[in-house]
Amino acid sequence: MTGNQTAEGPKHKKNLTRRKVVVAGAGVVAAVGAGGTLAAGAFAGETPKGKKGAGASASSSSSEVCYKLTSETTEGPYYIDADKIRQDITEDKEGIPLTLSLKVIDSETCKPIANAAVDIWHCDALGLYSGYESLSTGGGGAPSGAPSDAPSGTPTGEPPSGEPPAGGGGGGGHEEPTDDKRYLRGTWKTDKQGRVTFKTVFPGWYRGRTVHIHTKVHVDGKWTDAGYEGGHTCHTGQFFFDEVSVLASAEVEPYSTSTTERTTLTEDTIYDQSGTQGGLLKLKYNKKNIAKGVLGSITMGVEPDATHDGTDDAVQPGASASASASASAS
Template sequence: MTETPGATDKGKLTRRKVVVAGGAAVAAVGVGGAAAVNAFAGERGADSPGTASEACYTLTSETTEGPYYIDADKIRQDITEDEQGIPTTLRLRVIDAESCRPLKNAAVDIWHCTALGVYSGYESMGNGGGGGGPAPTGVPSGSPTGEPPTGEPPSGGPTGGPGGGGGGHAEPTDDERYLRGTWKTDRHGYVTFRTVFPGWYQGRCVHIHVKVHVDGEWTSAGYEGGHTCHTGQLFFSEESVLASAEVAPYSTNTRTRTTLDEDTIYPDNGHAGGLLYLKYDRRNIARGVHAHLTMGVTPDETHDSTDTPPSASASASAG
């Protein structure tokens, strides 16, 4: 799907400077994170891989930045703050799609909505309902009604652009920054975040936005310079979303849900398209979710959004 690129340069990292919001933010580790890690010890959901990690990966699909990106200003691993939801640990590995070598010291941004479909920084835009009315009598079905977005906000949905889709960048409406954060990859290319399982809003399936920045410098003030080499989204299986919908506060989300198959942003190519591997107790997902994925990127290229397609040379699996 062709998306309209953002109307500003907020996604670019050239000469960008990130300010650390206090020393405590750098060392923050989620309260719910430990519970999530313990929850999946010895347990495996239907979405988890059955074998060890493969030797190499294809290029991860680029997708739209969406209207709700805010240039990173929270250098932290725990992005939960006081948001309620299923404890989720997200572990990503970033590698060069051509050489398969890990990218160390890259800056990884993630951001996503709350269990009720609201983005921090854009609270006044709401989610078109999201628990504001009476609780539903049942969980969302696997075949919800309603049409996927076509470039315009769905009726009654978020204003200022389609939720998480295209339509250009929307200016923040407030100073809240929960469920947003940036952290650096280690020497093996890994980065880990503590958060909560995202919710949904009309027109989009459940997802997490992600950006990878390289060639910048980590300083006492944060991350400076460099460029964005990947802009994408991470997706969750239908089974996991339906399980989450039985747990409060997700069970109070009254908005029409778009399934993974109906979503017009998901590239429908499995893990190469951002579909996460998941581990959780299928009998009790509320105990916590562990999500992971290896992302193949092109560090020498700039991809602020889908306006710059990935190079063909990196489209095939190396080695």
């Protein structure tokens, strides 16, 4: 962790009535050094979609545009509720440096959502999830108890068929952690512009899933010196990487040492093939040397008054997600 990033907070336990996370100190919206500089212009090239609203101006005129509601997806079995309050989630994991710059807006009004708690979590360069290493596939083969949001069957040129085993999918199936490691997990607060930045590494892949990052957005809670209390989860989604970037990463160690057959973006049963709306990141990196680092950015249009916790209203694996901006948008 560098510069003005704060240290991680202590662990906490989730109860049935409220969500509470512990923050370290009052500097919760501090910039991320160089990452903060990158974040400032990360969204300039994105193409807004949808209807007019009351958000940021799309040009020098008074015309304004909104983004479509971002697709909801399954939470997956490996979520740990706000276990680490930090922006740098790398710890000691090897991999291509990734700065993830996110913006959260109200899909109806276009207004940025400040003070939201944003979670991200993903596997390491060889497919392991912290907290669940004994259940993760890793870099070779698929042991019993492999990630249960992965469809059964060996990935081929055709998309894997059928729903995943019990424990994955869109209907919950959360697994309790099997170890106390927490690398590549973190929670941070959106600023007044709805922005939040994380420092991590480019994810690897595991059997049956394309390269992805999980995310949750929590709103209507209260940040205090003691933590973030109350509120609800208004968005549960996943971020995805285009094939060109993944193929480039596969040439770099330790990704190049993986023996796990990869599922492509078009074969994945969670990604709904809708581009940015479905969570496809905009990526910037040196095309001749991706190992130097990647900047990934996206604007998430969410429905702050709705509850989408990824356990009962998310898109089912193998289903085609709807492009409609309804409360059950995929």
